[in-house]
Amino acid sequence: xxxxxQGKRVAMLVENGFEQVELTEPRKALREAGAETEVVSPVQGxxxxxxxxxWGDEVPVDTPLDEADPDDYDALVLPGGVxxxxxxxxxxxxxxxxxxxxxxxKPVAVICHGPWTLIDAGVVSxxxxxxxxxxxxxxxxxxxxxxxxxxxxxxxxxxxxKPDDLPAFTRKMIEEFAEGRHExxxxxxxxxxLAL
Numbered sequence: 001x002x003x004x005x006q007g008k009r010v011a012m013l014v015e016n017g018f019e020q021v022e023l024t025e026p027r028k029a030l031r032e033a034g035a036e037t038e039v040v041s042p043v044q045g046x047x048x049x050x051x052x053x054x055w056g057d058e059v060p061v062d063t064p065l066d067e068a069d070p071d072d073y074d075a076l077v078l079p080g081g082v083x084x085x086x087x088x089x090x091x092x093x094x095x096x097x098x099x100x101x102x103x104x105x106k107p108v109a110v111i112c113h114g115p116w117t118l119i120d121a122g123v124v125s126x127x128x129x130x131x132x133x134x135x136x137x138x139x140x141x142x143x144x145x146x147x148x149x150x151x152x153x154x155x156x157x158x159x160x161x162k163p164d165d166l167p168a169f170t171r172k173m174i175e176e177f178a179e180g181r182h183e184x185x186x187x188x189x190x191x192x193x194l195a196l
Contacts, residue, residue: 005174
């Protein structure tokens, strides 16, 4: 399985305040599996990570969100951190970018607080998912089946709870990304975002 993602291009969508290890560890695993990764962000130049309890490193932005075309990517990774998804969910362009992966059946991997963005994209109803525990009610209220497990897979959607789950998360992410497009459940085709 060493190069199972050869030729695949993966977008990693982040804003300032993304949980640093939730970008760096999946990115390392994807590259080792042969994938090309691109940091996509509404932030120009570099985007700043959050390293558990304080600001972390700056990461170069490969593609500005305004120039990113979902059709150019085979899969999407949404790291967590509290600030990152909270900013992304307020950005209509980010919501549309995320939604397009679900509409086309492309695999998506999301961890920690990342599912907040999925709620606003209107793509969690009827899906089985996990997240950081504080999002459980948000996800249930959006129609998802929330479970407390280190990794959950549902029709190409891979989710995990926190950085401790990263080994299981990256393994499943690579498996699902290698499989490619997935048939989407009737309720997960990316409807309109929720009015909150």
